[in-house]
Amino acid sequence: MWIIGTVGRQALGLLSFVGQTSRLFFAACRYIVSGRAGLRETLHEMADGGVSSLLIATVTIVFSSMVMSYYIVGQSLRYFQGGFVGVLLGEAIFRELAPVLTAVVVAARAGSAMTAEIGSMTITEQVDALRALAVDPVKHLVAPRLLATVLVLPILTIFSDYTGLVGGLAVAWHRAHIDPQSFFAAISANIPFWVLARGLIKTVVFGAIIATVSCHYGLRCERGAAGLGRCVTKAVVVCIILIYITNFFLTLALYPF
Amino acid sequence: MGPPRRSYNCCGQRWPAQRERVGPDTMSVRAGESDPVSRVEARDLSYVIDGRAILRDIRFHVAEREVFAVMGMSGSGKTTLLRHIIGLVRPTSGDVLIDGQAIGHLSERELGGVRRKMGMSFQYSALFDSLSVGDNVAFALRHHTRLSDDEIHAVVSEKLATVGMSGRESMMPADLSGGERKRVGIARALALEPSIMLYDEPSSGLDPIMAGVIDELIVRLRDELDVTSIIVSHDVMHVFGIADRAVMLHEGSIIAEGAPESLRRSDDGFVQQFISGSAAGPLTG
Numbered sequence A: 001m002w003i004i005g006t007v008g009r010q011a012l013g014l015l016s017f018v019g020q021t022s023r024l025f026f027a028a029c030r031y032i033v034s035g036r037a038g039l040r041e042t043l044h045e046m047a048d049g050g051v052s053s054l055l056i057a058t059v060t061i062v063f064s065s066m067v068m069s070y071y072i073v074g075q076s077l078r079y080f081q082g083g084f085v086g087v088l089l090g091e092a093i094f095r096e097l098a099p100v101l102t103a104v105v106v107a108a109r110a111g112s113a114m115t116a117e118i119g120s121m122t123i124t125e126q127v128d129a130l131r132a133l134a135v136d137p138v139k140h141l142v143a144p145r146l147l148a149t150v151l152v153l154p155i156l157t158i159f160s161d162y163t164g165l166v167g168g169l170a171v172a173w174h175r176a177h178i179d180p181q182s183f184f185a186a187i188s189a190n191i192p193f194w195v196l197a198r199g200l201i202k203t204v205v206f207g208a209i210i211a212t213v214s215c216h217y218g219l220r221c222e223r224g225a226a227g228l229g230r231c232v233t234k235a236v237v238v239c240i241i242l243i244y245i246t247n248f249f250l251t252l253a254l255y256p257f
Numbered sequence B: 001m002g003p004p005r006r007s008y009n010c011c012g013q014r015w016p017a018q019r020e021r022v023g024p025d026t027m028s029v030r031a032g033e034s035d036p037v038s039r040v041e042a043r044d045l046s047y048v049i050d051g052r053a054i055l056r057d058i059r060f061h062v063a064e065r066e067v068f069a070v071m072g073m074s075g076s077g078k079t080t081l082l083r084h085i086i087g088l089v090r091p092t093s094g095d096v097l098i099d100g101q102a103i104g105h106l107s108e109r110e111l112g113g114v115r116r117k118m119g120m121s122f123q124y125s126a127l128f129d130s131l132s133v134g135d136n137v138a139f140a141l142r143h144h145t146r147l148s149d150d151e152i153h154a155v156v157s158e159k160l161a162t163v164g165m166s167g168r169e170s171m172m173p174a175d176l177s178g179g180e181r182k183r184v185g186i187a188r189a190l191a192l193e194p195s196i197m198l199y200d201e202p203s204s205g206l207d208p209i210m211a212g213v214i215d216e217l218i219v220r221l222r223d224e225l226d227v228t229s230i231i232v233s234h235d236v237m238h239v240f241g242i243a244d245r246a247v248m249l250h251e252g253s254i255i256a257e258g259a260p261e262s263l264r265r266s267d268d269g270f271v272q273q274f275i276s277g278s279a280a281g282p283l284t285g
Helices: A002-033 A039-079 A082-123 A126-132 A137-176 A180-190 A193-219 A224-255 B078-085 B110-114 B134-144 B149-162 B178-191 B208-225 B237-241 B258-265 B269-276
Strands: B020-023 B024-029 B038-049 B052-063 B067-072 B093-098 B120-122 B195-198 B228-232 B245-250 B254-258
Touching: A002 A137, A002 A193, A039 A137, A039 B120, A082 A126, A082 A137, A082 A180, A082 A193, A082 A224, A126 A137, A126 B120, A137 A180, A137 A193, A193 A224, B024 B110, B038 B078, B038 B228, B052 B078, B052 B228, B052 B254, B067 B078, B067 B120, B067 B208, B067 B237, B078 B195, B078 B228, B134 B149, B134 B178, B149 B178, B149 B269, B178 B195, B178 B208, B195 B208, B208 B228, B208 B237, B237 B258, B237 B269, B245 B258, B245 B269, B254 B258, B258 B269
Parallel strands: B067 B228, B067 B245, B120 B195, B195 B228
Antiparallel strands: B020 B024, B038 B052, B038 B093, B245 B254
């Protein structure tokens, strides 16, 4: 019986989470669509979230691409010519590596910062002070972060796409002496633009998830250092889980065979 | 702002001169005379969370231009009551009325209109720590008015001068002491010149001189700008010095209500122990 109770409680908790985050997302979207998201706050969040994530996103994608390139080159040399290395690597980076890994890095870096900042404001009654001053916290805190993350993540991903290819090229050149010209020529001849574009569409969805979930946990933070730590950890874990789950369904929808 | 100014008695209340006390702890009008204008009213307000009653059937009203105090021991529900008045918390039952309008079930957007005529000073100031002192005080002005930067700057300077914090506009909250942050919090709450002010422990953390400055400010706001004030405090001397009327909360219920003098003369054991500050008594079991 206790299993039923536990499962029931978890299910209710999940439904509650979906309902609350959906409400938060649509409330923030209303402010964004009506142009009331706050330009200064949005630009500040773009600079903060984008710049702070750039280094770690670059390191992550470059080394992940280098590993991928290492395996691809090895298989290419064994089974066929190295001319497809760039195409295979490019497909992997544009479709999956860059969008997903960049989103995970941003969730860990910028998402955790959002949760910590808003959580600390919740604990110290600054969010209550906003409401007492008749300023909606969704308008002032959530909407700028949502807009900023949705705009910055595709930009970071484009950067990741390029740096990933450069990192992969470095390994391909070192292992199989594949020259850069033929590497990039193969990519531009065989990978249509929509492959890159649909990867960027994924990042818009990921950005919405990161901002909404991070702000949701921040606004519900419990008092104390332990409470703040718990809500930051929960936000990052949930963001990453949702990114991977959503990625699967987006891949089915955007890249049908 | 609130209703137009009427004639007042010595306590600043819009009561008729022939007021009659029903008992030592209550005040009431004689039959046939009109009730005073209530700016804030609590009607059978109860708040239960996790099975625990924080507030039980709270009933009071605050007249225009009144300085009304809510006293009680720590954990008696004073701050929770204040948060209900500004709509930060929804009651489990009963309601709060601001100028006759029930606010317990208003949406956040609808509450915005009510909150714009209120200001709240938080116990721990709740300053926005990413903004400077000046930007904190200017915050509501930038969001709710179309004043120019120069006009906003003038208002900010005036409000900071009111609380003895002139010239500190560029400082950050982290650079201030607790008492200084409290004063900036009051200045921020006053920026839109609200007609109802809520103070959560306004003198805690302040030295006696600054506490006196704040007390004078509260009285001056009443006398010069017809501001209605509700003060939450456990400092009996502070409350008795400026309040027109007070209630005492104990375990979420009002156990005494009246003018400070009537509370001082009350023969209720709980009230007397609280006023005298003695460790032994019914409050401490």
